[in-house]
Amino acid sequence: MENSNTIPEPESNELDSANPMRGLAMINTCTLLGVDASPVVVEVHLANGLPAFSTVGLPEATVKESKDRVRGAILNSGFEFPAKRITVNLSPADLPKSGSRFDLPIAIGILVASGQVPTSKLKGLELVGELALDGQLRGVAGILPTVLSCKKRNRELILPEQNQTEAALVDGWQSLRAKHLLDVCGYLIGQAELDGCSYDSSARTRIAYPDMSDVKGQQHAKRALEVCASGGHSILMYGPPGTGKSMLASRIPGILPDLSNLEALETAAIQSVAAGKFEHASWTQRPFRSPHHSASSVALVGGGSNPRPGEISQAHNGILFLDEITEFSRSALEQLREPLESGRVNIARASMSVEYPADFQLVAACNPCKCGLLGDGTNRCQCSASSIENYRAKLSGPMLDRIDMHIPLQRVDVKTLQRTNNDREDSQTIRQRVTKARDTQIQRQGKLNSKLSASELDEICRLDKDQLRFLENVCEKLHMSARAYHRILKLSRTIADMDEEQNISKTHLAEAIAYRGLDRS
Numbered sequence: 001m002e003n004s005n006t007i008p009e010p011e012s013n014e015l016d017s018a019n020p021m022r023g024l025a026m027i028n029t030c031t032l033l034g035v036d037a038s039p040v041v042v043e044v045h046l047a048n049g050l051p052a053f054s055t056v057g058l059p060e061a062t063v064k065e066s067k068d069r070v071r072g073a074i075l076n077s078g079f080e081f082p083a084k085r086i087t088v089n090l091s092p093a094d095l096p097k098s099g100s101r102f103d104l105p106i107a108i109g110i111l112v113a114s115g116q117v118p119t120s121k122l123k124g125l126e127l128v129g130e131l132a133l134d135g136q137l138r139g140v141a142g143i144l145p146t147v148l149s150c151k152k153r154n155r156e157l158i159l160p161e162q163n164q165t166e167a168a169l170v171d172g173w174q175s176l177r178a179k180h181l182l183d184v185c186g187y188l189i190g191q192a193e194l195d196g197c198s199y200d201s202s203a204r205t206r207i208a209y210p211d212m213s214d215v216k217g218q219q220h221a222k223r224a225l226e227v228c229a230s231g232g233h234s235i236l237m238y239g240p241p242g243t244g245k246s247m248l249a250s251r252i253p254g255i256l257p258d259l260s261n262l263e264a265l266e267t268a269a270i271q272s273v274a275a276g277k278f279e280h281a282s283w284t285q286r287p288f289r290s291p292h293h294s295a296s297s298v299a300l301v302g303g304g305s306n307p308r309p310g311e312i313s314q315a316h317n318g319i320l321f322l323d324e325i326t327e328f329s330r331s332a333l334e335q336l337r338e339p340l341e342s343g344r345v346n347i348a349r350a351s352m353s354v355e356y357p358a359d360f361q362l363v364a365a366c367n368p369c370k371c372g373l374l375g376d377g378t379n380r381c382q383c384s385a386s387s388i389e390n391y392r393a394k395l396s397g398p399m400l401d402r403i404d405m406h407i408p409l410q411r412v413d414v415k416t417l418q419r420t421n422n423d424r425e426d427s428q429t430i431r432q433r434v435t436k437a438r439d440t441q442i443q444r445q446g447k448l449n450s451k452l453s454a455s456e457l458d459e460i461c462r463l464d465k466d467q468l469r470f471l472e473n474v475c476e477k478l479h480m481s482a483r484a485y486h487r488i489l490k491l492s493r494t495i496a497d498m499d500e501e502q503n504i505s506k507t508h509l510a511e512a513i514a515y516r517g518l519d520r521s
Helices: 012-018 066-076 103-113 143-153 161-167 181-189 219-231 245-249 261-275 297-301 330-334 337-342 385-392 397-401 414-418 427-445 454-460 465-478 482-498 506-514
Strands: 024-033 036-047 052-056 085-091 125-127 156-160 176-178 235-238 319-323 344-348 353-357 361-366 405-408
Touching: 024 103, 024 143, 036 103, 036 143, 052 066, 066 103, 085 103, 103 125, 103 181, 143 156, 143 161, 143 261, 156 161, 161 176, 176 181, 219 235, 219 245, 219 405, 219 427, 219 482, 235 245, 245 319, 245 361, 261 353, 297 330, 337 344, 427 454, 427 482, 454 482, 465 482, 465 506, 482 506
Parallel strands: 024 125, 052 085, 125 156, 156 176, 235 361, 235 405, 319 361
Antiparallel strands: 024 036, 036 085, 344 353
8 A cells, every 4th residue: 555654764774783683673562460561572573484473472362463453554554564474472471461552562563673664762662552454553541550660660652642641641751642653663763753742731620529508408417428528438328218318429529629649640540441541631539430239249349351440449549339239249249348448459360460459438328128218207117127137138247347437317308308598518618628637637647547557546546534434335335346446436536637626525436426327226
């Protein structure tokens, strides 16, 4: 195919001096392993014999199919595809390779090995990108971890122009963007320059989350959500249908402060690996994930033959909302127990073990019984005691024990719903208080109260003798576990921070205990 943008082949003596190892080329690239990018060398060898193309080094199907995309891109860009025995080795050979990101380095490797492109600029350079049959470069997943990896190794990166916005988020490092295979070849030959990656920061906008001022009544629940947001605590809301559980949960992101730069990069890296892209316009806002109750264990936790992050990792530094939590499969919920404690999830497969961050804030909602009418004040519930017990048993004791707050919701009377006064607080006002409480915790201990260890609680949540006796009596009467005891201390510390008090008072303890409703049922 004749191409008007074809690059003249350099003189043979220049090629020989630039590429003394004719028939062999080594191109730097990387592969995704969790949320990290591991270096990979694409070794291309051309040998005499019947024309063939083989790829080795644990390539998955997408990588094996690259030979057809690479052949079409090279021919349609005006280059010669060598009629030789082509062997592509992806080193290290024991590391699984996946995705279409290897198209560009393989194509450049073939052109270098066949003497059509020199090697002088390849040192200290990495290449990633998918090739269309006409030579156009298409975006690939996981660019943010790739750029961070190149920055750590001090290597320049050439990537598709579609990925430039994501690449430009890494401060202090400039990557190069290209639209076509010819652009990359022109840069390597020295006939053209590539532009750096950039983005328009003025285009950044905020997601318009529902406002807390829309909620009428439920003052107790709104106070609980503010405590939940201020300390990063997990929360379970339970009550009859129509009491506003989902409505309240959808408004939690609006009262949370924006992500810090480090948190935003961590979260964006996960989104880049999981979905191949993320919303740059609102990338500093905390994620809000709300999977359907039919979601499988793999969908929630992550997995697959080539492990991908699940919902809990995509909610990293944000909210995971499980509506109708008792309708989720028992096995799926039980797999959330370890991530709730550690903030990470390890997915082990025969070929690899991948660890993903999963420091999420759990928000859950459910009905009090199968029919949902228990406690609605009308005595319409016909569920037997055993039926209620079986329904609640869907959420195991160990799982329930790991949820900091259990908040009952009652129906809102019609008179409250008919009020039109506008004295209800909006999300912006609450967010300012939440941000102030969080700043207090970060300055004091470098983390939120929900992340305090047992040893740190002894130092930061000191109680006097009267308070200790009071808490001891409550725990003995309600048969609370050690985990529940620690969670009451963390909640008390958060409430004290919200009140700008240096020490925890008995009032703070009493309010924290009131938020453990299911411990008393």
